[in-house]
Amino acid sequence: MAVKECGHHDQDDNRLVRLVVAGVATFIILILFVIFLIWVILRPSKPHFILQDATLFAFNLSSSPATPTAIEPPSLTPNTITITMQVTLLARNPNDRIGIYYHKLDVYASYRNQQISLGTMLPSTYQGHKDVTLWSPFLYGTAVPVSPYVLQSLTQDQNAGGVLVNVKVNGRVKWKVGSWVSGKYHLYVNCPAYIRLARDGIGSAAAAIKYQIMQSCSVDV
Structure with a gap:
């Protein structure tokens, strides 16, 4: 029974990690999309x-x-x-x-x-x-x-x-x-x-x- 409980906890941990990674990726994509949308709407132009x-x-x-001398040639x-x-x-x-x-x-x-x-x-x-x-x-x-x-x-x-x-x-x-x-x-x-x-x-x-x-x-x- 102890082994089965450990495997169950591992599955829960993996599922939690996948959810966290998916959430972070979704948040980053959303932020990038908002920035891109703002950029398109504002259409910044150079001065x-x-x-x-x-x-x-x-x-x-x-x-x-320069004035030439007996030693140095004219330049x-x-x-x-x-x-x-x-x-x-x-x-x-x-x-x-x-x-x-x-x-x-x-x-x-x-x-x-x-x-x-x-x-x-x-x-x-x-x-x-x-x-x-x-x-x-x-x-x-x-x-x-x-x-x-x-x-x-x-x-x-x-x-x-x-x-x-x-x-x-x-x-x-x-x-x-x-x-x-x-x-x-x-x-x-x-x-x-x-x-x-x-x-x-x-x-x-x-x-x-x-x-x-x-x-x-x-x-x-």
Whole structure:
């Protein structure tokens, strides 16, 4: 009789384990289904960015030959770019039911996929439904070393009368639905800006020239 009772208890324990596992699996599936359903209903969209304008204070390239000596042969000093500009960025939240938190947004200028300014940090911002945010950061780059390829490309662009500078944003975003806040997602924004250059020197530009651009930016989240 003792053996039969032990087998009966084992069967009860196995049945209890199966019920617990089935219950946990059902709960997880239900939670995932609810999250998926909420996601489908809300249809979250990534934010829209527009580069409204750019004010150029300085943009020039230095590539002067070094003075040769009796010991050292003549050589070229490193090619460097100096840039000072202020840009106006507009960010819009297109969602009706989702808020957006912006964290650690870093803005910088790029030419031919090479960063030519220091990053400027934007303040952390919360954007409600359909809200619009404006930032006007300054971008600085003093004697930034660039490759010989950039010198050649910039010379060609200068002869054509203009240069394409990309204003880029790197940072993190969070989605907010009601009281729920998601984890952080990487945000990457690329805004092309065509800048006209003077023809009296490589990469030169008169001070404080403001360009109305109104260019939509590509956004990846």
